[in-house]
Amino acid sequence: MNWNHWFRQIHRWPSVAFTAAVTVDIxxxxxxxxxxxxxxxxxxPLCLLMLTDLYLFLLPDAARRRGRWE
Incomplete structure (x- = not known):
């Protein structure tokens, strides 16, 4: 398994927790x-989402600089 897959998995679970927390708040x-x-x-969860989202947002640019698309 590569890092990209792990970051996507880690990104999913805080998004579920964030949705639940906002629902409870409402x-x-x-x-x-x-x-x-x-x-x-x-x-x-929002802070965790921000950190993983920044990585996922910059991932295509980093792959382009390395000369490959992941």
Missing amino acids: IAALQGKSTVWVGLLARL
């Missing part, structure tokens, strides 16, 4: 029970 806001920690619940 439900809490609609019920009027929103607190600060519920609002911050989505920040950790």
Whole structure:
């Protein structure tokens, strides 16, 4: 298995966690029970998504510079 496959797999799971956290945040806001920690619940998966997304975003440029397309 190569690094690209691992980064794509790692990128998928925080996206699921982020979607769940945003759903919980919306439900809490609609019920009027929103607190600060519920609002911050989505920040950790979002930070992980940002890091893996930057790698995946720059991957085609790096492959082009190496002379091959992955």
